[in-house]
Amino acid sequence: MLLSLFSGHLSNNKIIYKNYSMNKIEHIGIAVKNLETSIPLYEQLLNTVCYKQEGVESEGVSTAFFAVGESKIELLEATNPDSPIAKFIAKKGEGMHHIAFDVTDIKAEMKRLQALGFELLNDTPKPGADNKWVCFLHPKTTNGVLIELCEDRGGI
Numbered sequence: 001m002l003l004s005l006f007s008g009h010l011s012n013n014k015i016i017y018k019n020y021s022m023n024k025i026e027h028i029g030i031a032v033k034n035l036e037t038s039i040p041l042y043e044q045l046l047n048t049v050c051y052k053q054e055g056v057e058s059e060g061v062s063t064a065f066f067a068v069g070e071s072k073i074e075l076l077e078a079t080n081p082d083s084p085i086a087k088f089i090a091k092k093g094e095g096m097h098h099i100a101f102d103v104t105d106i107k108a109e110m111k112r113l114q115a116l117g118f119e120l121l122n123d124t125p126k127p128g129a130d131n132k133w134v135c136f137l138h139p140k141t142t143n144g145v146l147i148e149l150c151e152d153r154g155g156i
């Protein structure tokens with residue numbers, strides 16, 4: 001039944017899904033204390049300019065994006081002390097926060113991953129930065145790595 005639900009087949013005792021997949025690494029999220037000082041640092045490091053800054057009020061963050069080949073770097077600064085980024089920095093310091101994967105159909109990918117036992121941190125996709133729908137997977141089910149699924153919201 002699981003196979004027909006996802007149009008998959010078995011290969012070496014693993015289910016291979018034809019219709020749903022992660023297309024590429026969309027971005028790597030890096031938690032920083034201060035965008036004002038971090039943006040120039042990453043502009044020098046990556047030898048490119050920050051192409052976009054944006055606040056995501058629902059997450060309590062300000063973001064800055066850098067294009068790096070086909071992927072991006074997203075810097076995240078907390079805008080309030082109760083935000084997930086503020087808590088992350090308080091516990092672990094500045095550094096890599098998450099890896100985001102581009103998906104074609106975020107709802108289908110969420111169902112596929114949930115059926116495989118991955119814990120989602122939100123039940124429905126929510127608006128994220130850079131015109132994306134997003135969903136996070138709990139790190140306890142991904143070997144300690146916070147994974148973000150991203151789908152382009154189109155002409156929004």
